[in-house]
Amino acid sequence: MTVHLLGPIQLEEEVERLIEWLATFGKTEKGGVTRLLYSEQWLSAQEALKEKMEECGLAPYFDDVGNLFGRAEGSSPSSKTILTGSHIDTVIEGGKYDGAYGIIAGLLATHYLLKRFGTPKKTIEVVSLCEEEGSRFPLTFWGSGSVTGRRSFKHIQKIVDSKGISFVQAMNECGFGQERFRQPFRNDIQCFIELHIEQGSVLEKKKKSLGIVSDIVGQRRYQVKVVGESNHAGTTPMPCRKDAVAIASELITYLMKQAKQVSDQLRVTVGKIKVEPNVPNVIAGEVVFTIDIRHHEEELLEQFCSTFSRHFKNVSAQYNVDILLNEWLNVKPVKMDQQLLRLSKEIAEEQNLSHEILVSGAGHDSQMFGTYCPTALFFVPSHNGISHSPKEYTAAAHLESGVKFLIHYLYRLAY
Amino acid sequence: MTVHLLGPIQLEEEVERLIEWLATFGKTEKGGVTRLLYSEQWLSAQEALKEKMEECGLAPYFDDVGNLFGRAEGSSPSSKTILTGSHIDTVIEGGKYDGAYGIIAGLLATHYLLKRFGTPKKTIEVVSLCEEEGSRFPLTFWGSGSVTGRRSFKHIQKIVDSKGISFVQAMNECGFGQERFRQPFRNDIQCFIELHIEQGSVLEKKKKSLGIVSDIVGQRRYQVKVVGESNHAGTTPMPCRKDAVAIASELITYLMKQAKQVSDQLRVTVGKIKVEPNVPNVIAGEVVFTIDIRHHEEELLEQFCSTFSRHFKNVSAQYNVDILLNEWLNVKPVKMDQQLLRLSKEIAEEQNLSHEILVSGAGHDSQMFGTYCPTALFFVPSHNGISHSPKEYTAAAHLESGVKFLIHYLYRLAY
Numbered sequence: 001m002t003v004h005l006l007g008p009i010q011l012e013e014e015v016e017r018l019i020e021w022l023a024t025f026g027k028t029e030k031g032g033v034t035r036l037l038y039s040e041q042w043l044s045a046q047e048a049l050k051e052k053m054e055e056c057g058l059a060p061y062f063d064d065v066g067n068l069f070g071r072a073e074g075s076s077p078s079s080k081t082i083l084t085g086s087h088i089d090t091v092i093e094g095g096k097y098d099g100a101y102g103i104i105a106g107l108l109a110t111h112y113l114l115k116r117f118g119t120p121k122k123t124i125e126v127v128s129l130c131e132e133e134g135s136r137f138p139l140t141f142w143g144s145g146s147v148t149g150r151r152s153f154k155h156i157q158k159i160v161d162s163k164g165i166s167f168v169q170a171m172n173e174c175g176f177g178q179e180r181f182r183q184p185f186r187n188d189i190q191c192f193i194e195l196h197i198e199q200g201s202v203l204e205k206k207k208k209s210l211g212i213v214s215d216i217v218g219q220r221r222y223q224v225k226v227v228g229e230s231n232h233a234g235t236t237p238m239p240c241r242k243d244a245v246a247i248a249s250e251l252i253t254y255l256m257k258q259a260k261q262v263s264d265q266l267r268v269t270v271g272k273i274k275v276e277p278n279v280p281n282v283i284a285g286e287v288v289f290t291i292d293i294r295h296h297e298e299e300l301l302e303q304f305c306s307t308f309s310r311h312f313k314n315v316s317a318q319y320n321v322d323i324l325l326n327e328w329l330n331v332k333p334v335k336m337d338q339q340l341l342r343l344s345k346e347i348a349e350e351q352n353l354s355h356e357i358l359v360s361g362a363g364h365d366s367q368m369f370g371t372y373c374p375t376a377l378f379f380v381p382s383h384n385g386i387s388h389s390p391k392e393y394t395a396a397a398h399l400e401s402g403v404k405f406l407i408h409y410l411y412r413l414a415y
Numbered sequence: 416m417t418v419h420l421l422g423p424i425q426l427e428e429e430v431e432r433l434i435e436w437l438a439t440f441g442k443t444e445k446g447g448v449t450r451l452l453y454s455e456q457w458l459s460a461q462e463a464l465k466e467k468m469e470e471c472g473l474a475p476y477f478d479d480v481g482n483l484f485g486r487a488e489g490s491s492p493s494s495k496t497i498l499t500g501s502h503i504d505t506v507i508e509g510g511k512y513d514g515a516y517g518i519i520a521g522l523l524a525t526h527y528l529l530k531r532f533g534t535p536k537k538t539i540e541v542v543s544l545c546e547e548e549g550s551r552f553p554l555t556f557w558g559s560g561s562v563t564g565r566r567s568f569k570h571i572q573k574i575v576d577s578k579g580i581s582f583v584q585a586m587n588e589c590g591f592g593q594e595r596f597r598q599p600f601r602n603d604i605q606c607f608i609e610l611h612i613e614q615g616s617v618l619e620k621k622k623k624s625l626g627i628v629s630d631i632v633g634q635r636r637y638q639v640k641v642v643g644e645s646n647h648a649g650t651t652p653m654p655c656r657k658d659a660v661a662i663a664s665e666l667i668t669y670l671m672k673q674a675k676q677v678s679d680q681l682r683v684t685v686g687k688i689k690v691e692p693n694v695p696n697v698i699a700g701e702v703v704f705t706i707d708i709r710h711h712e713e714e715l716l717e718q719f720c721s722t723f724s725r726h727f728k729n730v731s732a733q734y735n736v737d738i739l740l741n742e743w744l745n746v747k748p749v750k751m752d753q754q755l756l757r758l759s760k761e762i763a764e765e766q767n768l769s770h771e772i773l774v775s776g777a778g779h780d781s782q783m784f785g786t787y788c789p790t791a792l793f794f795v796p797s798h799n800g801i802s803h804s805p806k807e808y809t810a811a812a813h814l815e816s817g818v819k820f821l822i823h824y825l826y827r828l829a830y
Contacts, residue, residue, distance in 0.1 A: 199647055200649075200650025200651060201651070202652070205655075217649060221696075231800060232800065232802060232803075233684035233707045233709070233776075234614075234615075234634070234709050234775075234776030234778075235613065235614050235615025235616075235776040235777050235802075236682070236776070236800065237617070237682070238674060238675055238679075238682060238683070239675075243684070245685045245686065245688065246667065246668075246671045246685070248664075249663075249665075249668045249671070249685075250664075250671075252660065253668045256661045256664070259653060260654075264652070264653075266653070267651070268653070269648035269658070269695075269696065269698055270660045270699075271648060271660065271693070271696060271697050271698060271699055272690065272693045272695050273690050273693070275686075275687065275688045277686075279686050279687060280684075280686045280687050280705035280707055281636075281684065281686060281707050282686050283684055283686060284686055292648045292649075292696050360650075361647070361649030361650040361651075362649040362650050385646065385647065385650060385651065387650075388647075
């Protein structure tokens with residue numbers, strides 16, 4: 001039993017210390033972290049992590065987009081790499097754990113294994129992926145996308161940030177994108193293992209220490225424009241109105257009712273509404289609202305979307321108004337690897353670790369890796385489910401238990 | 416029969432010419448009119464109208480808030496005044512007809528009667544009321560309110576416009592508010608007769624030339640705040656949500672359904688919505704929306720409002736969210752005078768004028784006069800119901816037929 005083999009592990013203080021240390025790169029006045037791709041704070045963090053990797057006995061190197069790897073060469077000849085880690089970038093005023101925890105956990109776990117058991121049979125690499133959030137440039141998953149070939153330099157040629165600085169210029173100024181480092185695309189990855197904070201409150205509510213992700217949801221996003229007729233609130237009889245707010249409210253109410261009926265796992269959100277002219281005593285002539293729809297089964301997504309589209313068409317005809325539907329995002333669901341999932345459950349049970357199999361409602365680097373190589377994604381609890389905020393918090397005990405789980409996991413895969 | 420007594424009247428060109436002339440004071444680049452209370456344009460318009468009144472054989476004078484009267488003294492001793500007119504101020508980028516038409520019509524009608532029949536038995540005054548819209552300062556009905564004693568100097572002491580200019584300063588700079596003119600409050604008004612554009616499309620749709628107003632609606636306005644819980648759109652299961660947009664949509668859908676069931680005359684409008692944080696992939700934590708409710712029966716208004724308030728409370732309990740309801744406007748309905756209404760119908764029938772008895776869904780100066788003296792309000796059609804816009808338009812034939820009706824009306828009251 002691996003549990004006896006490894007013995008008791010004390011990492012609580014160390015994992016908290018390293019989380020705080022990494023959070024100093026890009027720390028904000030409000031106690032959050034802003035570490036945008038190719039910024040000064042980002043580059044300092046990657047360079048500091050490179051040193052830390054060396055201290056942990058790993059051989060660090062960058063690829064040409066700025067992904068940082070720390071390699072522990074395996075003894076078995078021609079072994080493929082077991083890759084673990086997450087992303088180093090943050091949203092604006094983000095928290096200390098999102099992304100960072102997966103890198104720190106990978107570092108600590110590998111360091112522990114190297115110290116305790118020496119050279120692994122199979123090569124382990126810890127990765128600090130350069131970008132996932134899409135917070136500086138309008139492009140997500142640049143790090144994992146480059147490794148897996150889902151992103152390439154052709155995707156970034158015309159992209160600029162909010163200050164007008166081009167993606168290419170920002171990358172070059174950090175020393176990347178000039179063929180001074182190895183090409184990012186890899187064909188030697190055996191599997192990808194990611195540890196992340198949940199960014200939801202399911203684990204906390206169910207009092208579980210570990211989430212084992214079975215699927216990452218697919219997402220569809222729409223913009224809906226209801227074109228009514230602006231008119232005087234006092235002089236226009238109700239039957240003569242084409243009130244865009246009234247119609248939009250009816251559509252949103254329908255969406256929510258449908259969502260709750262179709263599947264427990266379906267998540268439908270209308271987060272943004274814009275009303276024209278948006279004046280109390282004027283009937284709205286136009287309402288634009290967004291729909292965010294997520295589920296882990298493509299078929300169900302497709303069916304839900306075609307059902308509500310049909311309903312919207314009927315409402316459009318009923319009220320004789322235009323309802324314009326624009327799908328601007330369509331990301332397919334991704335399944336995590338079944339064999340790795342079985343191993344996860346096995347280890348969690350062995351370790352008496354309270355765990356929950358769940359679907360990830362948010363996107364992660366594992367989404368890019370999931371269609372490229374066997375991939376496993378684990379969650380530790382997020383206090384109150386808060387993320388992308390300075391209030392993001394995971395208790396040290398949960399952080400530690402995640403790292404311990406990763407130690408056992410990597411041991412089983414690499415030793 | 417008065418119809419024979421007066422004979423054929425040709426006023427189409429004259430009424431159009433005067434409307435265009437008055438619209439030159441405050442004309443905007445977009446072809447609209449902006450004539451705010453106590454502005455340069457406003458003062459020029461009142462001064463020009465004063466001259467025009469003299470040309471029409473009326474004795475003009477201002478009161479101390481800037482209401483302009485043109486008086487045709489009656490022969491009958493101690494006769495009270497028959498007052499007709501409307502307001503001279505406009506909204507920002509308003510049209511040429513709103514308010515202005517009632518003044519022009521009063522002028523033309525009185526001028527015609529004086530030329531044709533000489534001195535009336537009873538005194539007629541044409542009034543250009545200084546303010547109705549509330550477009551410069553946060554106060555409405557300043558003109559009619561001052562005449563009827565519903566407004567006084569105590570209401571304006573602390574009021575400033577968007578540039579920080581105080582009401583008192585603006586008034587003083589036009590020469591008013593310094594006791595140089597007569598006090599505005601009157602106790603010698605026999606009745607008030609107002610001709611106005613409909614600002615709705617009922618007359619046009621029903622192909623009627625004249626609207627005879629039976630009631631002016633009461634209005635209640637609310638601000639509703641739904642305090643939900645902002646959360647991640649992907650990681651928060653539907654049953655765990657307190658989605659302020661979903662709840663607000665349900666409330667609005669309920670309001671609209673109820674409104675249609677309760678009464679044909681009830682008008683309910685949600686014109687303004689503000690969502691926080693208003694981001695596509697974040698569940699809204701807060702929605703603030705407005706409700707505008709109008710009907711001509713106070714009892715029905717009261718019942719509708721208490722019913723929906725009760726429902727909102729139930730929804731608040733059902734979803735365990737705060738729903739805060741703030742009533743910030745409560746104006747009672749006003750009935751037009753029954754005797755004047757009978758006279759209106761009689762004259763319209765005599766003149767073979769296609770007419771409709773209707774409720775005014777908008778506020779007018781007649782609302783102030785209606786609880787102070789017998790009041791009659793008439794509408795001419797608004798093309799497409801458009802008002803408060805440079806596109807406001809009433810065909811010359813309708814303008815003329817309104818003036819003719821007013822001639823007959825004033826003849827019956829004053830000669």
